Amino acid sequence: MVGATVSNYFDSSFTVTASKHLQDQYIKDIPFLKPVKGKQNFPCLKLMSAEKVDNARRAMRWGLSCDKGQCQERISKNGKEVIEICKFKPTIKQVEENIADSNSCHHYMQKYEALVSKHSLWNYHAFFTIMKFNKKLFEEYLDRKVTVFDEAHKIEDQIIQFVGFDIFSGQVDECNLNSEKYNFSDLDSMIQLTDDMAYSYAKKIKDIKERAAFQNNPDYELITGLERRHDRSAQAKIDIMSDKDNFVVNDPVKDLNGNFRTISVKPIDVSKFANSFFETEYQIFMSATIDKSSFCENMGLEKDDVAFVDTMKSPFPI
Ligand code: SF4
Numbered sequence: 001m002v003g004a005t006v007s008n009y010f011d012s013s014f015t016v017t018a019s020k021h022l023q024d025q026y027i028k029d030i031p032f033l034k035p036v037k038g039k040q041n042f043p044c045l046k047l048m049s050a051e052k053v054d055n056a057r058r059a060m061r062w063g064l065s066c067d068k069g070q071c072q073e074r075i076s077k078n079g080k081e082v083i084e085i086c087k088f089k090p091t092i093k094q095v096e097e098n099i100a101d102s103n104s105c106h107h108y109m110q111k112y113e114a115l116v117s118k119h120s121l122w123n124y125h126a127f128f129t130i131m132k133f134n135k136k137l138f139e140e141y142l143d144r145k146v147t148v149f150d151e152a153h154k155i156e157d158q159i160i161q162f163v164g165f166d167i168f169s170g171q172v173d174e175c176n177l178n179s180e181k182y183n184f185s186d187l188d189s190m191i192q193l194t195d196d197m198a199y200s201y202a203k204k205i206k207d208i209k210e211r212a213a214f215q216n217n218p219d220y221e222l223i224t225g226l227e228r229r230h231d232r233s234a235q236a237k238i239d240i241m242s243d244k245d246n247f248v249v250n251d252p253v254k255d256l257n258g259n260f261r262t263i264s265v266k267p268i269d270v271s272k273f274a275n276s277f278f279e280t281e282y283q284i285f286m287s288a289t290i291d292k293s294s295f296c297e298n299m300g301l302e303k304d305d306v307a308f309v310d311t312m313k314s315p316f317p318i
Contacts, residue, residue, distance in 0.1 A: 003148035004030045006284060010145035012118045014280065016127045018151040026121050033121040034114040042107040044069035045088040066107040072221060080213065083221040092116065092141070115141040124158040131277045132162045133228065144280050152285035156270055156298050163273040164247065164266035165194060165236035169259070171229065175200035179260045184252040187244065190265050194237045201230035240265060243272060271300035 004026075007013035015033055017023055020041070027035050043059035044066045053059045075084045090100035095112035114120035115138055122130075130138060149155060167190075172179045175197045183189040205226050208214050240247050252263040267273065278299075285295065292308040295301070 001029070003150065003284060003286060004033070006146060007119050007148060008032070010282070012144040012146075014120055014122060014127065014144050014147040016122045016124055016147060016149050018124060018154050020123065022150065023121055023123060033119050034110070034117040035121040036111050036114045036123075036126050037107075038123070038126065039066035039069075039107050042066045042105075042110075044107075045103070045105055046070070046086050066105065069105075071105075082219055083225075085221065092138070118144075124154065125161070128158060128162045128277055131279060133232070135279075137224075142279065146282040146284065147278065147280045148284045148286065150286050152287040152295070153289050155274070155285070159270045159274055159277060160266060162277070163239065163270055164264060165190075165232070165240070166262060166264045167193060167197070168262045171197060172260070174229075175204075184260065184263050185249060187240070187247060187249050187265070190249055190263070191237055191240055194233045194240070198230055198233035198237060201226055201233060205230065236265070239267075239273070243267070246272075271298055274299045275301075 003015055007015060015026065017026060020037065023035050023037065026033055042065060043056045044064055046069050047064040048054065048056075048059045051059075051062070051064060053062065053064060059065075069086065071086045071089055072083050075082060077084075086105065088101075088103065088105040089108055090104040090112065092112045092115060094100040094104075095109065096116045100109065100112075114122075130142070135142065169179065172193075177193070177196055177200065182193045205223060208219075208223065208226070246267045246269055247265055248268060250264045250266065253261045255261050285299075292303065292306065296303050296306055
C-alpha cells in the first residue's frame with residue numbers, strides 16, 4: 001500500500017517483486033498495476049495449433065506453454081534463410097494503438113499491455129532482463145518516474161545473474177571459433193574469447209548489411225539478434241576489464257562426451273553494476289531486513305543520496 005501510494009503520487013511507475021505469489025497479492029489489492037508474468041504461465045497458441053489442442057487448460061496440462069514456443073524460427077524461403085516470427089505475436093505498437101488481433105499470444109499481450117501502461121508490476125528476473133538486454137528495444141516505454149522494489153534484500157542475488165557473462169557453445173560455433181583454442185580456467189583467455197566473439201558478430205552484421213539481398217529485402221530481426229549478441233560480448237569485455245580482480249571464472253559445463261557446453265564469468269561484488277538497473281528518477285527499496293549502511297555498500301549507492309525510513313520498534317505485537 002505504501003509503494004502503491006507513492007506510485008500513484010508520481011503518476012508513472014514500475015513495481016518489482018520477488019515471486020509470482022507476491023505478484024498475485026499485489027494484483028488482488030492494487031488493480032491499477034498491470035502485471036507481467038513469465039512465459040511458463042501461458043499456453044502457447046502456436047504449439048496448440050500444431051498439436052490441434054483448442055482448450056487452454058488442457059494445453060497447460062500437456063505442457064504446451066509459451067516457454068516452449070518458438071517465437072521466431074529460421075526457415076528457408078525461396079532458397080534464402082530468413083527468420084519467421086510467430087503469426088500470433090503482436091507488436092507493441094499494435095497493443096499501444098489497441099489494434100492487436102484478439103487471438104494474439106497471451107504472454108506478449110500482457111507484457112506489452114504492461115509496458116504501455118503507466119503502472120506495471122514485474123518480477124525481478126523479467127524486470128532486470130528488460131533493463132539489461134532490451135533497454136534499446138523498449139526505450140520509449142521505460143520512461144517512468146519511480147521504481148518500487150519490494151523484498152529489496154533479494155536484489156543482490158538477482159543482479160548477480162545479470163552481470164558477468166555466460167558463453168554457450170552455440171554462440172562459439174555461430175562465431176566460427178574453435179573452443180579448444182581457449183583455456184576455460186583462465187580469465188584472460190575468457191576475455192579474449194568475448195573479444196573474438198564481439199569481433200565476429202560485428203563482421204557478420206557488416207557482411208549481411210552489405211549484401212544486395214539484404215538491401216532489397218532487409219531482415220531486421222536477424223540483424224537485431226546479432227547486434228544484441230555483439231553488444232553483450234562487447235559489454236562483457238568492458239565490464240571485466242574495468243575491474244579484473246573482481247571476476248572469477250566458473251568451471252565449464254561439459255556434456256557426457258566431454259564437449260564444452262557453457263561457461264560463466266561472474267563478479268564477486270555487484271555494487272559497481274547495480275546502478276545500471278536503477279534507471280528511474282526515484283527508487284524505493286522496501287524490506288523488513290535491510291539496514292542503510294550495508295545496503296548502500298552492496299548496491300553502490302551514495303549514502304547522502306538515500307533517505308532511510310525505519311520504525312524504531314516493530315508495530316506488530318509479539
Ligand atoms: S509468440 Fe506466443 S504463441 Fe507464438 S510461439 Fe511465441 S509464445 Fe507461442
